[in-house]
Amino acid sequence: MSFYNTFEHYKNFDFNNCFAGITDNQVQAAIQKEVLSHNDILALLSPCAEKQLEQMAQISQKITFQNFGKAIVLYTPIYISDYCDNHCAYCSFNRTNKITRKKLSFEEIEKEAISIASTGLRHILVLTGDSRKYSPVSYICEAIKILKKYFPAISLEIYALEEAEYAEIIEAGADGLTIYQETYDEELYEKLHPAGPKRNYIYRMDAPERACKAWMRSVNVGALLGLSDWRKEVFFTLLHAQYLQDKYTDTEISVSFPRMRPHTGKFDVSFPxxxxxxxxxxxxxxxxxxxxxxxxxxxxNSKFRDNLMGLGVTRMSIGSNTAVGGHTTGNEYGQFQIADNRNIETFKQVILDKGFEPVLKDWQNITKL
Ligand code: SF4
Incomplete structure (x- = not known):
C-alpha cells in the first residue's frame, strides 16, 4: 500500500464537473470543520471558494497562530552541482540545454558555506542535478559533513533515493528532504520527462515515503505550479501530505508552492x-x-511575499542564488530566475516590522555534532 493507491482512486475522477458544481454552502461547511474530508478540500479549492477568501484568510491565520505562533523560519539554497541526466522540459539544468556545467569541490563547498553562514542563516537546502555519476550519494554525504560545521539544519533537494540511501544521508547529518512530484498528472509527467531516471513516475511518487521510512525528520512535498491545472495539482499534493502525515507521525510534513519562473530553454507555462x-x-x-x-x-516577489505573512506560511527562503557556487564563484547559470532579491538583514527587518519573528534556527541535530 502506497500513496499511489490513493492517487489511483481519483485517477479518472471528473474534477472539472465536480469543481463547477460546488456551492457556497459546501464551501462554508468546509471552512467551519475541524476535520475535513476530501470533498471539503475540493470545496476549498473550487472557483466558488474564491468569493470567500476573506473568511478563509481569517480562519487560516487563527490556525497558523495557534500552531506556529508568529514565527517565519528562514533558509537559503546552496547549489553544489548542476550536472543532470534528465530532460525535464521546464528546467535550465535539463541535459539538452547548452550551459556551462559545474560541480563544486569540497573546498568550494566550504567557501560557499562560510559565505552563507556569515549572513546569520542556519538552515540550508542543498541542491544537485540528477546525476549519480557527478553527484553520487558519497559526494552528497561528504558535502553534508562539511556543511554541518556551519548549519544545524540541513535539508536536501536531490534526485530520488532508495530507503537505505536516505538512511546514509541522515547518518551524514541531513535532517530534511524536499522532493516535488512536479505534476501528479501521470500522462503529462511522461511527456515532460522524456528521458532519464526521473521518468519513473511511481518511483518518484514513493520517494517521500522512503525518506519517512528511513526516519527523515522533515519531508516537504509539492507540485511545480504552471504545468497543469493548479486545483488538481494542489488536491493531490494535499492528499499526498495527509497520507504521509497520518502514516509517519514522527516526521514533520510540509508543503511548498513553487510557481514556475523564467529559465534557460524554451518552455511556456501552460497553466499560469x-x-x-x-x-x-x-x-x-x-x-x-x-x-x-x-x-x-x-x-x-517581495511585495507578494510580505503580504503572505500571517496567511499560513511558516517558512521562507531568502538570500537565494540558484547557480552552482553562486555565492562565491560568480557562476551565472542559475536553475531559474528569482523574484525577491533582498538580503537577509532587510528581510528580517520587514518580518519584524510586520509583527512576526524571523527564526534563523529552530533545530539542532545534536547527535551529529
Ligand atoms: S528539475 Fe532536477 S532532474 Fe529535472 S532537469 Fe532540473 S535538475 Fe535535472
Missing amino acids: VSDKHLVQMILATRIFLKRAGITISTRE
Whole structure:
C-alpha cells in the first residue's frame, strides 16, 4: 500500500464537473470543520471558494497562530552541482540545454558555506542535478559533513533515493528532504520527462515515503505550479501530505508552492497561476492540514511575499542564488530566475516590522555534532 493507491482512486475522477458544481454552502461547511474530508478540500479549492477568501484568510491565520505562533523560519539554497541526466522540459539544468556545467569541490563547498553562514542563516537546502555519476550519494554525504560545521539544519533537494540511501544521508547529518512530484498528472509527467531516471513516475511518487521510512525528520512535498491545472495539482499534493502525515507521525510534513519562473530553454507555462489562486491554495492547505509547514520561496516577489505573512506560511527562503557556487564563484547559470532579491538583514527587518519573528534556527541535530 502506497500513496499511489490513493492517487489511483481519483485517477479518472471528473474534477472539472465536480469543481463547477460546488456551492457556497459546501464551501462554508468546509471552512467551519475541524476535520475535513476530501470533498471539503475540493470545496476549498473550487472557483466558488474564491468569493470567500476573506473568511478563509481569517480562519487560516487563527490556525497558523495557534500552531506556529508568529514565527517565519528562514533558509537559503546552496547549489553544489548542476550536472543532470534528465530532460525535464521546464528546467535550465535539463541535459539538452547548452550551459556551462559545474560541480563544486569540497573546498568550494566550504567557501560557499562560510559565505552563507556569515549572513546569520542556519538552515540550508542543498541542491544537485540528477546525476549519480557527478553527484553520487558519497559526494552528497561528504558535502553534508562539511556543511554541518556551519548549519544545524540541513535539508536536501536531490534526485530520488532508495530507503537505505536516505538512511546514509541522515547518518551524514541531513535532517530534511524536499522532493516535488512536479505534476501528479501521470500522462503529462511522461511527456515532460522524456528521458532519464526521473521518468519513473511511481518511483518518484514513493520517494517521500522512503525518506519517512528511513526516519527523515522533515519531508516537504509539492507540485511545480504552471504545468497543469493548479486545483488538481494542489488536491493531490494535499492528499499526498495527509497520507504521509497520518502514516509517519514522527516526521514533520510540509508543503511548498513553487510557481514556475523564467529559465534557460524554451518552455511556456501552460497553466499560469494568479496571485489570488496562490493565496487560495495556501489558505485551503492551512484549513485542511493544520500542523503542516507551508513554504514560499524567492520565486515570488517581495511585495507578494510580505503580504503572505500571517496567511499560513511558516517558512521562507531568502538570500537565494540558484547557480552552482553562486555565492562565491560568480557562476551565472542559475536553475531559474528569482523574484525577491533582498538580503537577509532587510528581510528580517520587514518580518519584524510586520509583527512576526524571523527564526534563523529552530533545530539542532545534536547527535551529529
Ligand atoms: S528539475 Fe532536477 S532532474 Fe529535472 S532537469 Fe532540473 S535538475 Fe535535472
